[in-house]
Amino acid sequence: MLFKNLKNQWEVSQVSEVNAATQQFKTIATNAIDDLLSFDPVFATYLGDHRFDDLLPDLTEKARGQQAQKITDHLTELDAVDDLELSTSDQIDLEILRSRLTKSQFEVSELRAATWNPMVWNPGTALHLLVSREFASEPERARSVRARLAAIPGFLTAARRELGELTQIHTETAITQLAGTSRLIETEVADLVDDADLVSTAHAAVIEFSVWLTEQLPKAQRSPRLGERLYAATLWHGLDDGTSPTMLLEAAEAHLEKVNLA
Template sequence: MTTTANGADYTEAFVAAAAAILDEHLALDPVTATALGDHRFDDRLPATGSVARADELARRTARLDELAALPPAASAAESVDREILAHHLRRRVFELTELREHAWNPLEANPGTALHLLLAREFAPAADRIRSMAGRLAAVPATLTQARADLEAMPAIHVETAIGQFTGTRTLIATELERTVAAANDPGLRALIEPAAEAATEALTEHLAWLSDRLPEATGDPRLGPELFARRLRLTLDTDDDPDTLLARAESELERISEEIAETAARIDGGRPGPGQVRRVLDGLAAEAPTNHTIVGLAEQTLVETTAFVRERDLVTVHDDPVEIVVMPEIHRGVAVAYCDPPGPLETANLPTFYAISPTPADWPAERVTSFFREYNCHMLRNLTIHEAMPGHVLQLAHDRRCVAPTKVRAAFWSGPFVEGWAVYSEELMARHGFGGDALRMQQLKMQLRMTINTILDVRVHTRGMTQDEAMALMTGRGHQEEGEAHGKWRRSLLTSTQLSTYFVGYLGVRDLVAEVRAAAPGATEREVHDRLLAHGSPPPRHLRTLLGL
């Protein structure tokens, strides 16, 4: 029997099984291992092809059987970890046998993330990372050859997007990798990396030509359809909701948020809510926009302000883990103005969390820059700082790092819905306590509208045949979104499935849990309630309910 610092018992059989399953998982998926902070497999790409997939399927299925044969769990905490681990294995079996993205999604074969992870953080000396990079680059030609053999009925939007992303990977080799090698100033390392880089670049160029040739005949349907979407929804988001239930909740929330944003606009504008008032108020707030020269300084200022506000109102315990505000790399710009980039949960090196802030891409025309910063205006940046940093992702992940458990299951398989749900909830929390006044409240509600409409798009596009015109009308009308942003979200709804629902599902889960904890402990302070929620790592909300004893 193993006992944690908080008193939860685990059977030794499960602790051993969890360690073996996680170790096998990281070896099978070396890119995920690097992202999580385990660097034993940094010189590899995942094995591909039918033989490798069959081997992985057999391994994952055997591990499920192994978990099912274990003796009963010793505690609720162990039961949760068992279910999280089994859920991950079931999800991977589903991906291999039913979703089969290797057969239709060309984005799956892009080695860009695998390469970028070795350059983005100094988790090891540059020489070590360059050697690992040489190993991954050497595997690129065979990986792409296999991808071409596997791909069949590709959707045109996936091929178009893949052409852009593979081009970015080729540019990464020529720029980011070259800068890292030049800074190392080691002729031996250069002699090691250059042949592998040249071969990978040639393979990428060949693959790009192949994708371009197939674009005219790419007629695959990007929509999953009702049955496959429903199964993926449950497995990706670890939710009990079926698509119909999720859609009904989203459409109900859309009505509530629309009423609240109209009432807030009326307070700012004066008078009763009326046609066009919300858009008029949002346009006025958008005029208070940063520039490429002021955006980083404004982010630094808002991080100081939000941190002080959380401490002053005693909303949640603040941990002083290192955070660096950095300028977003060029290859990531143009999508959002900010993101949180934490070190992997298995990382042993002492690395800071990055709060990345984005000037616009250098080649954007002036009118596009203006539009971007109207959308991500000064008030919206305050709301984004709440979401990405304080008390959102940065602070939640600081609490996560302090969770002690006998297995690494919750660290390795953390829940996206919980992480994003807490960040969305934290926006509402700060607005409710008056941070930024009604101007920030407008932006927070606009983001909630966007999050809720994303879920409606997700379900309706993949299960009900929603058209582009219908989606654009919903986003630009009820969601008050700019045309360019709405068009990008339409494309994203076709390129992904279930991911757009992550924020909404997580927000409802966190919001409901907060209410339940308050009802169970009516004398608890705001900080005590939130600290309880954040004390168990980042499990799916339905499992957090068990861990909280609700």
């Protein structure tokens, strides 16, 4: 809702007179949303924002640090907005944006899935969204696909550098999913871009990454459990309320008891 509608609403707004706090918030929000989308070009494509269709996400440690700093800056700017001067709808939007920024900060700085979950390095969705949706002409989409294909070798080289101790379940799943990405590149992607060399290079990079992951499987000893603190935080950001894992478990057990007694 925030990403798909709010930004467009502001861009086409016919309101000519707004107070200083409203203008301040809308400027901050527009910049923050643009940054969040640029951090995740694949998500932007999914939402229908095609400014970043030629990019893959930068999941390197350096980029994550830069993203964390930008998010911190946006949160600081939001704190400076006098929300009492905003309309009710803008107050709600401010809290939605604050929540989304805080979630992104947690994912980048604490969860850090790019260091242990190889599934986030699969470029398959980045390609599939471009070939499966007819949001633009084939030549235009093909240009974006070519750009993402060209980025795959470097992207997966970075993956091998950034990934540390792996979990077995995530690694096995990633290997299975990469097989699908390989088939996608050989078929639909190849048909769209009509560039055998580019397709071959990207396909080889995916296969090489899959082989590398297979070699890591015997050493993939990291527990897939996040631990109490990270799981509680993940749950909090996902639900955006104060429900704790303990409260959720108690509610589930109470519901199960009711079902068993029925």
